[in-house]
Structures are given as structure tokens and as C-alpha cells.
Amino acid sequence: MAASALIGVVALSGAYASPVAAGGHGARTERVNTAPDGSEAVGGGSFNAAISSDGRYVAFDSEADNLVPGDDNDGTLVHDVFLRDRRTGTTRRLNAPLGPGNADFATISADGRYVAFNAETNGTYHVYVHEIRTGRLERVDLDLDAGFTGGETPALSADGRYVAFLGRQATDPPPNEESGRIYVRDRKTGTTRRASRVPAKEGRGYDSPRISADGSKVAYRERSRRGGGPGGERDWADIHLADLRTGEQRQIDTTADGRPATSGSTDPLLSADGRTVAFNSSAKNIVPVPDEARSYVFVRDVRSGAIRRVDGIDGNQYATADAISPDGRRLLLRYSGVAYGLYVKDLRTGKDTLVSPGTDGKPRAAAAGPDGMTPDGREAVFESHLDDLVPGDTNYETDVFLRHVR
Helix, strand or coil: CEEECCCCEEECCCCCCCHHHHCCCCCEEEECCECCCCCECCCCCEEEEEECCCCCEEEEEECCCCCCCCCCCCCCCCCEEEEEECCCCEEEECCHHHCCCCEEEEEECCCCCEEEEEEEECCEEEEEEEECCCCEEEECCCCCCCCEEEEEEEEECCCCCEEEEEEEECCCCCCCECCEEEEEEECCCCEEEECCCCCCCCCEEEEEEEECCCCCEEEEEEECCCCCECCECCCCEEEEEEECCCCCEEECCECCCCCECCCCEEEEEECCCCCEEEEEECCCCCCCCCCCCCCEEEEEECCCCCEEEECCHHHCCEEEEEEECCCCCEEEEEEECCCCEEEEEECCCCCEEECCECCCCCECCCECCCCCECCCCCEEEEEECCCCCCCCCCCCCCEEEEEECC
């Protein structure tokens, strides 16, 4: 199913001057989810920000109803997907042609031409791709296996040709599987193929797809509510990498010599070249860990098989990997523990650069999505419920911010 529509675009007032157009220097933070006149968002929070590789576009979903004129998709906790063009100073609501219903979890192709997102139509979530230049809207969760209909959580190849997503069951799960499978849609040929592996044990489900720039590799999570993965009864989730050219399925959360992780691993991130996979895990056997009671970030070089643990600031902060740079060199890490905050970590130098400072310069709690950072790590988008990241924040809502790191 495909639909084309002219989507309302609204120009922002002089209250917002796009750094892409106007220039700007030095580290600074901007609020992205503002109304046409530059005022604060009202009616709900904003979440799940993604930024294009060149920093021009920021996509996010929001419950607010004043970000564009004529937003009639009202209701309790109803989200819309918005796209902010920082060069022209315009915002558009991408799911408007689909009618009422939730829309969220947007992602932007590296070439800045396409945005993919979830949208609820007739009570079922589907995955759509919006072409930024023309406004054309295309549904891509098509030609799935029997018993599967609908899709969620898309990931785009660099040119937007391939879309990885979670396909959901319409009826009872098939034997040995729960919740969903990972699929990849080739928009050029109009074909869909399964990317997640056939489970070796009952009760498995799949989610969290990430795709390489050329569409040839897909990282995803395999999980079970009952545990009993290859690493033992406490192994309730594992990270896998599918090579769609060779058909190889490889477990990523293992020790250097191939022994499976003994506990759950989550949140896979895949570099654009498909060589580096980052993930979070509470397993204690992947590499030695100093604290048995916590989860760590791990980074695997798929080509060499080498795996390393990534610690937080001073080695004692809890960390979660939220995003990875295309070359695998940088991670956007969310730290908690003694101090909270988002940081860009350079894995080559070990340097941490704060992304979420408050107006006093000290770290503030924030969270980012897998497309939350530009390739060079100089700009990042994130969400925070705190009211002191920029002056004049009085809406008491979660907002989307953009940080110019340097």
C-alpha cells in the first residue's frame, strides 16, 4: 500500500535561527520541539529523536499538539512523528495523511532522503517510509510470512533502499516463537525476506533490529521470557548478526573464544560498515568484570572477533550504549551511578565529552536513540525531562534537545 500526500509545513519565526543556515560556534544546547512562534511544546512530551548525518534534519515523536497548525490527532498519550528541517526552519507532521492513531520511533537514512517510522492504522502498527523531498508515503511491512501482519521499530540502510523491522503476529505465535520476527524489505525490488534465525529452542522472540549502510547485515536481539539460552538458564537474551548475502547467523555476545554469554544481553548497535557491534549485557563471562552486580557495555569487532568492555567515567559509572558512529569509533553513552548524563566516548582515545549539561555546566540525566549522533560526534539529539538544560524551560514536559558538542 502506498500513499502520496502534500504534508503541511510550517515556517518558524525569527525566534529560532538554524545553525545549519546561520552558522554558530562553540558548545551549546538547543531545544528542538518548539511551536511555530518559538514557544514551548504543550500537551505532552517529546521523545525518540533521530538526527541526519549532516545534522540538517531531526525527527522525533511527540504528544504535543501545538508544534504545527491544525494538529487534530488529539487524545490521551497520542504521538505524532515530526521532522524539523534546521536549514529552512520548518516542521512537518509526517503521519498526517494516515489519519488518527499513534506514530513514533522515527529513523532517518544517512543520505537524508527518507524517514521511516511506526504508525497505527485501523488498530495495527505498520512501518512507513516518508520521502522528504516529495512527501510520498510508502508502507513497507508487506509480504510477510503467514500469520504475521504489521511491523514496528524500523532501521534504514544508508540510501533508504533496505528497511529492517520487527514483524508482528496477527494470531497465535507459530511453533517455538513468540512476539515477532525480524524482516528486511528491499524497496527497489519490492521483496521482503526474513533476517532473524529459526530458533533452536521454543519460546523465542526477536526485536531491536539494526542494519548496516549497504543493507547486507542486520543485528538483532533474541529473547525468551523463560531463559535457557545457549549460555544457561539465566541466559534470557542474546545478540545475533545476520549476513544476508551469505546466510550466516552469528551470535555476538560471546567470549573471545566463542563461549556464549551466561546472562541477558540487550540493545544491539551496528556500525554502518557492519564491522562493529555494541551491546549491553549483565553476563560476567564475556570479559572479566569488576562488579558482579551490574551490566556493562561491550563492543565486538566482527572481523577479528575481539571484544572489549567499555567502562563509564573513571571506571565506576554504570553505562548504557545508546548510539554508535558509522565507523564504530564513538559511542553515545548514558551514564548513571554517582553522576548522570550523556557522553560521547571516543573508543580510540578514551575521551568522554559531555552531551547533556545543565545551564550550570554540570551533567543532567538524558537518554538518546540509536540515531542520536552525527558521524563525527559533533552533534547529538536526546530527550530529557529536566527543566534546566536551556533557559526558560517551564513546560514541565520531556523535551528534545540538540547539543553542539564542539
